[in-house]
Amino acid sequence: MLKIDNLTANVADKPILKGLSLTINPGEIHAIMGPNGAGKSTLGYTLGGRPGYEVTGGSVDFAGQDLLELEPHERAAAGLFLGFQYPVEIPGVSFVQFLREAANAQRKGRGEEPLSGGEFLKLAKEKAGLLRMDMDMLKRPVNVGFSGGEKKRAEMVQMGILNPKLAILDETDSGLDIDALRICGEGINAIMRAPDKAVLLITHYQRLLDYVKPDFVHVLAAGRIVKSGGPDLALRLEEEGYEAVVQEAA
Amino acid sequence: MNVELALPTRKDENFRYSDIAALGTVWPIVTEEIVVAEGAEQTLQIVETGAGAVARHIAITLGKGAKFDLRVLTAGPAYGRIAVDVRLAEGADFTLGAAQLATAEETLEIVTEVTHAGLNATSEQIVRTVLAGKSVGTYLGRIAVERGADGTDAEQSVRAMLLERTATANARPELEIYADDVKAAHGCAVGELDAQGLFYLMSRGLTPPQAKRLMLQAFIAEAFTGAAGEEELSAAAIARLEAIL
Numbered sequence: 353m354l355k356i357d358n359l360t361a362n363v364a365d366k367p368i369l370k371g372l373s374l375t376i377n378p379g380e381i382h383a384i385m386g387p388n389g390a391g392k393s394t395l396g397y398t399l400g401g402r403p404g405y406e407v408t409g410g411s412v413d414f415a416g417q418d419l420l421e422l423e424p425h426e427r428a429a430a431g432l433f434l435g436f437q438y439p440v441e442i443p444g445v446s447f448v449q450f451l452r453e454a455a456n457a458q459r460k461g462r463g464e465e466p467l468s469g470g471e472f473l474k475l476a477k478e479k480a481g482l483l484r485m486d487m488d489m490l491k492r493p494v495n496v497g498f499s500g501g502e503k504k505r506a507e508m509v510q511m512g513i514l515n516p517k518l519a520i521l522d523e524t525d526s527g528l529d530i531d532a533l534r535i536c537g538e539g540i541n542a543i544m545r546a547p548d549k550a551v552l553l554i555t556h557y558q559r560l561l562d563y564v565k566p567d568f569v570h571v572l573a574a575g576r577i578v579k580s581g582g583p584d585l586a587l588r589l590e591e592e593g594y595e596a597v598v599q600e601a602a
Numbered sequence: 603m604n605v606e607l608a609l610p611t612r613k614d615e616n617f618r619y620s621d622i623a624a625l626g627t628v629w630p631i632v633t634e635e636i637v638v639a640e641g642a643e644q645t646l647q648i649v650e651t652g653a654g655a656v657a658r659h660i661a662i663t664l665g666k667g668a669k670f671d672l673r674v675l676t677a678g679p680a681y682g683r684i685a686v687d688v689r690l691a692e693g694a695d696f697t698l699g700a701a702q703l704a705t706a707e708e709t710l711e712i713v714t715e716v717t718h719a720g721l722n723a724t725s726e727q728i729v730r731t732v733l734a735g736k737s738v739g740t741y742l743g744r745i746a747v748e749r750g751a752d753g754t755d756a757e758q759s760v761r762a763m764l765l766e767r768t769a770t771a772n773a774r775p776e777l778e779i780y781a782d783d784v785k786a787a788h789g790c791a792v793g794e795l796d797a798q799g800l801f802y803l804m805s806r807g808l809t810p811p812q813a814k815r816l817m818l819q820a821f822i823a824e825a826f827t828g829a830a831g832e833e834e835l836s837a838a839a840i841a842r843l844e845a846i847l
Contacts, residue, residue: 400801400805401805402801402805403797403801423804423810424801424804424805425804425805425807425808425809425810425813427805428804428805428806428807429807434805436802436805439802440796440798440799440801440802442796442799442802442803442817442820443820444817444819444820444821444823444824445803445816445817445819445820449816450803450806450808450816451806453808453812453816454803454806454807454808455807457807457808457809457812458807461807493820494802510806514806514807
C-alpha cells in the first residue's frame with residue numbers, strides 16, 4: 353500500500369530525512385518510534401504534502417500512485433489521512449460544515465456522489481459516538497476551545513468519517529489522559545483495523561501500543577530507520593531507552 | 603437635497619485612496635438622507651454586486667434612543683465607495699457590519715463619520731475586507747464625540763485579508779473626543795490567511811480554493827452576524843469569493 357524508498361527531505365534547507373525506506377502492506381499496523389528530533393513528525397508532514405517540507409530524493413508509492421506528485425487534497429482523496437500532533441484551531445468554521453465539505457470533496461475527487469446533509473449527520477453521529485464525543489462539540493468551530501484530549505479524539509472522529517485507506521497518526525497519544533488514550537486506541541482499532549487498510553503510528557511511547565497492537569515496530573534516528581522488529585521491540589525500547597538500541601544498531 | 607458639485611481630488615483626505623477617474627463617471631453623488639425618529643428602529647442592507655462603478659453617500663440622523671442597523675456588502679464593482687455619516691442623539695445606537703471583496707484592479711472603500719452628539723449613545727462598526735490581485739481596499743473611519751456626549755461607547759473593528767501581496771489595504775481609524783467617560787475601542791489589522799490552517803483543511807480533502815473560501819467565509823461572517831438578511835448576505839459574499847479564488 354505504501355512504499356517509501358530512500359526518501360530524503362529538507363525543512364528550511366536543513367536535511368531531516370536522510371534515506372528513509374519503509375514498506376507497509378494492507379492489513380498492517382506499523383509503529384515508528386524514536387527520540388526527539390529524529391524526523392518523526394517531518395515524515396508525517398512530508399507524506400501529507402505540507403508546504404515547506406521539501407523532498408530532495410527518493411520515492412513514495414501509495415496504492416500505485418506517485419504520492420509525491422499529488423497535492424495535499426489529492427493525497428486525502430487517494431485515501432491518506434494525517435492525524436496531527438497539534439490539530440489546528442480554525443475560528444469561525446464549524447466542524448460539521450468543514451467535514452461535510454471535506455468528505456464530499458474527497459468523494460468528488462473519486463467520482464462518487466456527494467453525501468446529503470442527513471446522510472452526513474448520521475455518519476458523523478456514529479463516528480462521534482465511537483469516540484464518545486458529543487455531537488454538539490462538532491457544531492463548534494474547528495478545535496477552538498477543545499482540550500488537548502478533545503482535539504485528539506476529534507482527529508479520530510474525522511478519520512472515521514473520512515474512512516481512509518492509510519492513516520498516519522502523529523503522536524495521537526500525546527496530551528491524552530488514561531481514559532482518552534484507551535478511547536482513542538479503541539477508535540483506531542474500530543476504524544482502521546481491516547484487511548484493506550493500514551496504519552502508521554508515530555509515537556514516543558509504548559503506552560498507545562498497549563491498545564493498538566502493532567505488527568511492526570521501527571526505530572527512527574537521525575532521519576533513517578535504524579532498526580525494525582515486532583511488538584517486542586517497543587517493549588525493549590521502553591525498558592532500555594532509545595540510546596542503547598540506536599547505538600547497538602549503529 | 604445635498605449635492606457636492608466639484609469632483610474631489612486625492613488631496614482631499616476622504617478621497618485619498620479613491621479611483622478618481624471611476625468616481626468621475628458617477629459624480630455628483632446625491633446624498634441619501636435618513637432620519638430616524640426618537641425611539642424608532644430601522645435597518646438598511648446595501649448589496650452592491652454589479653460590475654460598474656458605484657458611489658453612495660448616506661447621511662443618517664438618529665433621534666433619542668433610536669437604533670439603526672446598517673449592513674454593507676460590496677463585491678463586484680470596479681470602483682465601489684460607500685460613505686456613511688451618522689449623527690447620534692442621546693442613547694441612540696448605530697451598528698455597521700460591512701464586507702468588501704475585491705480582485706484584479708478593483709478599488710473599494712468604506713468611509714464613515716460617526717458623530718456622538720448626545721449622552722450615552724453607542725456605535726459599533728465591523729469592517730472586513732478581502733483583497734486579491736492588484737485590488738485596493740480602504741476603510742476610513744472617523745468617530746467624533748462632541749462636548750457633553752458623556753457615556754459614549756464607540757467601537758471599531760477593522761480587518762483586512764490580503765490574498766496576494768500585490769493587493770493593498772488602507773485603514774485609517776480616527777478618534778476625536780471632547781467628552782468625559784468615553785469608551786472608544788478600535789482594532790485594526792491587515793493579514794494573510796493562516797498557512798497552517800489551510801494545510802489542515804486541505805489535508806482533509808478540501809481543494810485550495812475550497813479551503814481558502816471556508817476560512818474567508820469565517821473571516822467576514824462577523825460583519826453579518828445578527829443581520830436580518832444574514833443568509834442572503836453570506837450567500838452573495840460566498841458567490842463572489844468563489845469567483846475570486
